Amino acid sequence: SPPLAPWGSPDAVFDRLAGEWTLQRNIEGQASMSGVATFTPLETGMLKYREEGRIRLTDGKEFDGHREYLFERAPGGFLVHFAETPPRLFHAIAIVRDGDALAGSATHLCTPDTYDSSYRFLPDGSFTIRHTVHGPRKDYLSATVFSRRAG
Structure with missing residues (x-):
């Protein structure tokens, strides 16, 4: 069957991440975040992911937040690494x-x-990441929508 526009095949997804995305995150019952996520190609072939934005807690407090990961191409997908050394x-x-x-x-x-x-990875070119966390210290759902930035 034909590849899915605009992502193409599973092998093509990694290459289509590079660049800037707007992000909207909701952490159920706890917080929301809006900001920008950038995937920057590195000489190693990896993509450095960095998100920056404004976090708003349900009690109205606001602060800036950021986070980084490394994405690495893998057959039919990718690996996500914590940005540590x-x-x-x-x-x-x-x-x-x-x-x-x-x-x-x-x-x-x-x-x-x-x-x-x-x-x-959705037909309109956006993508979503959902993390469901269970455990004695944490129990929440984080859902983030990424939309390609215009320009």
């Missing part, structure tokens, strides 16, 4: 077709908590 694997995402979208998911055990993460 040396990089530490967060999870591996294998992408499959799911209806009119491409999707991948993974589980990461960060003892004692479990992170279930899912990525969806």
Whole structure:
């Protein structure tokens, strides 16, 4: 069947991440964040992911936040590493077709908590990342929508 526009095949998704995205995140019952995420190609072939934005807690407090990861190409998907030295694997995402979208998911055990993460690459060119966190210290859903920045 023909590749899905605008993402193409699972192998093509990694290449289409480079550049700037607006992000809107909702952390159920806790906070929301709006900002910008940038995927910057590195000489190593990896993409450096950096998000910066404004976090608003449900009690009305606001502050600036940022976070970085490293994305690495893998057959049919990508690996996501914590931006540490040396990089530490967060999870591996294998992408499959799911209806009119491409999707991948993974589980990461960060003892004692479990992170279930899912990525969806949608026909309109946007993508979503959802992290469901379960454990004695954390129990929440974080959902982020990424839309390509105009320009």
